[in-house]
Amino acid sequence: MNVLIKTRTVVNCLYNSLLKVNNISPSTHRHSSIRQLQFDNVQQTQEVELLTSLTKEVIDRCRERRWKIGIAESCTGGLVSGSLTALAGSSDVVDCGFLTYSNDAKIRLLGVPSELLASVGAVSHEVALSMADGVLNKVPAVHLAVSITGIAGPGGGSDTKPVGLVYFGLACRGYKTLSSKHIFSGDRTTMSVDDHCEFLLPELPPNTKPLEHQVAGHFYGLSKTKFGLLQRSNGDVLKPLLNPPRGPREYRFYVDVFQNTSSSSYSEQDLLNIRNFLPKYLGTYEFKNMTYLILENIIQPFELPCIADIKIGRITYDPEADLDKIERQAKKFPPAAEVGFQLLGWKTYRQREQVYEYHDKHCGRTLDKDELIHAIAHFYGATTILRRDVIKQVLNRLLDLELIMDKQRTLLLFASSLLIVYDGKQSIEPHTDVRLVDFAHVFPNKKHDENDENFLFGIRNYINYLILLLDENYVYIPVTKIEHHPKKFSCYKQSSHISDETLTDTYNSHGYTENV
Numbered sequence: 072m073n074v075l076i077k078t079r080t081v082v083n084c085l086y087n088s089l090l091k092v093n094n095i096s097p098s099t100h101r102h103s104s105i106r107q108l109q110f111d112n113v114q115q116t117q118e119v120e121l122l123t124s125l126t127k128e129v130i131d132r133c134r135e136r137r138w139k140i141g142i143a144e145s146c147t148g149g150l151v152s153g154s155l156t157a158l159a160g161s162s163d164v165v166d167c168g169f170l171t172y173s174n175d176a177k178i179r180l181l182g183v184p185s186e187l188l189a190s191v192g193a194v195s196h197e198v199a200l201s202m203a204d205g206v207l208n209k210v211p212a213v214h215l216a217v218s219i220t221g222i223a224g225p226g227g228g229s230d231t232k233p234v235g236l237v238y239f240g241l242a243c244r245g246y247k248t249l250s251s252k253h254i255f256s257g258d259r260t261t262m263s264v265d266d267h268c269e270f271l272l273p274e275l276p277p278n279t280k281p282l283e284h285q286v287a288g289h290f291y292g293l294s295k296t297k298f299g300l301l302q303r304s305n306g307d308v309l310k311p312l313l314n315p316p317r318g319p320r321e322y323r324f325y326v327d328v329f330q331n332t333s334s335s336s337y338s339e340q341d342l343l344n345i346r347n348f349l350p351k352y353l354g355t356y357e358f359k360n361m362t363y364l365i366l367e368n369i370i371q372p373f374e375l376p377c378i379a380d381i382k383i384g385r386i387t388y389d390p391e392a393d394l395d396k397i398e399r400q401a402k403k404f405p406p407a408a409e410v411g412f413q414l415l416g417w418k419t420y421r422q423r424e425q426v427y428e429y430h431d432k433h434c435g436r437t438l439d440k441d442e443l444i445h446a447i448a449h450f451y452g453a454t455t456i457l458r459r460d461v462i463k464q465v466l467n468r469l470l471d472l473e474l475i476m477d478k479q480r481t482l483l484l485f486a487s488s489l490l491i492v493y494d495g496k497q498s499i500e501p502h503t504d505v506r507l508v509d510f511a512h513v514f515p516n517k518k519h520d521e522n523d524e525n526f527l528f529g530i531r532n533y534i535n536y537l538i539l540l541l542d543e544n545y546v547y548i549p550v551t552k553i554e555h556h557p558k559k560f561s562c563y564k565q566s567s568h569i570s571d572e573t574l575t576d577t578y579n580s581h582g583y584t585e586n587v
């Protein structure tokens with residue numbers, strides 16, 4: 072097995088993980104060359120150059136964050152540590168390397184459970200995870216740990232674990248530990264790397280980065296497809312089109328609303344009325360076989376944006392959903408049948424401590440009906456001071472939207488969200504915005520004499536909650552599930568693209584707090 076390629080892959084994993092946890096855009100030029108080379112058969116010299124450039128990138132990124140790296144190696148026998156330390160000046164970043172070639176060394180030095188080794192074997196996802204976690208457990212100074220365990224050959228392979236099979240582990244404090252499987256094959260000069268690597272990210276279009284302040288939906292690098300919302304340097308949002316029929320449906324809807332096409336299935340007046348509630352549609356953009364919608368960034372005018380994504384509707388699947396989808400959606404948040412909405416994510420600014428606090432859909436879905444009102448109050452600042460001035464403005468806008476939706480007869484909005492934004496900065500006049508987003512499940516209403524009862528039920532209920540909050544007698548009761556697990560970020564540096572899985576994990580086990 073070509074050790075150089077193995078080493079590069081480890082370093083590449085480290086590099087991608089840094090982008091993931093730091094919301095850092097890679098330098099596009101270098102990134103594209105990395106991508107290009109990644110699955111090609113390349114010459115050793117190119118490999119060395121690539122390895123050097125990746126290594127430098129990793130070291131530089133960690134240095135920026137003042138992070139220390141720890142490495143746990145098995146089959147590479149110290150090569151990864153070697154390539155990282157070969158770089159002049161890496162000593163302030165590389166903390167330690169464990170060469171744990173034998174099972175016994177993995178147990179002794181990294182605390183890998185012997186039962187685990189006995190049950191799944193040293194070359195496995197589980198052991199890679201345990202090795203990476205072991206580094207963090209053993210060395211408090213280390214922030215980011217990578218592990219590698221594999222079958223180097225020429226002997227030692229089997230049908231289920233062939234020569235060339237390698238697992239990588241990647242552990243970062245406060246985040247879920249990930250593992251990745253690679254099968255390396257070929258001879259020393261002709262190598263192929265299978266692309267089953269969780270850490271590889273789609274190439275970012277020039278001058279873009281993952282969307283700042285995103286609170287729900289597909290996060291870049293972390294959704295199933297790894298594609299997610301981005302922002303351009305001028306702030307415009309790029310939303311990747313989901314697979315058909317969803318993506319094209321959403322695209323069609325934006326075009327109908329903003330270009331008022333006569334062929335539309337919806338009434339022209341209905342589209343015109345709702346237009347004011349959508350982010351402006353600014354066209355499409357193509358990059359590397361992906362089409363993006365270009366949308367107005369509605370967060371941009373805010374200094375300290377506090378954002379909530381509220382999915383509206385008792386039913387969040389469309390008329391074409393199959394039974395599986397219906398079942399999955401219905402199970403996610405059973406109270407939705409009663410309240411008609413769900414909190415998919417909210418980010419709020421805590422005046423006193425001057426930090427952001429973020430809660431995701433997993434948190435939203437743990438709430439019961441009685442807790443919901445306090446969770447909503449939490450978004451409007453209840454932990455410090457309930458922003459009734461903000462609530463009043465939001466309420467007025469929601470009432471306008473409700474009126475439009477009550478009058479219209481041609482639209483059915485399934486699984487769309489209200490995006491509510493206000494400025495966490497204390498000012499004399501509250502600054503707010505309310506929009507609708509996510510139109511992957513918009514359908515024409517075949518019954519022209521009916522409105523969208525499913526949507527109206529949800530928005531009216533949310534409105535009712537806001538009215539309750541305006542009542543002087545309302546008293547905020549902290550919800551343990553929310554208060555005990557805050558994810559806090561200092562004002563401007565929210566790491567906004569953390570995976571659903573990662574968030575669940577941090578939420579459940581760590582109560583992650585980061586002040587970068």
Ligand SMILES: O=P(O)(O)O[C@@H]1[C@@H](OP(=O)(O)O)[C@H](OP(=O)(O)O)[C@H](O)[C@H](OP(=O)(O)O)[C@H]1OP(=O)(O)O
Nearest residue numbers: 287288313317382396399400403415432486511571
């Ligand atoms: O559970 P699933 O499989 O229905 O996944 C949902 C997605 O459905 P899909 O897999 O594309 O059919 C679903 O996509 P759609 O909205 O149905 O296009 C959402 O992304 C949903 O996330 P959330 O409930 O909006 O936070 C996704 O839910 P999560 O699994 O992320 O909770």
Ligand SMILES: Nc1ncnc2c1ncn2[C@@H]1O[C@H](COP(=O)(O)OP(=O)(O)O)[C@@H](O)[C@H]1O
Nearest residue numbers: 285286287288289350367368369370380508509
């Ligand atoms: N136009 C926009 N401006 C600013 N943020 C946006 C905009 N559209 C979406 N977002 C952010 O992205 C998240 C997901 O958006 P959504 O359209 O629902 O994407 P998805 O289809 O991936 O679920 C929202 O919760 C919000 O945080």
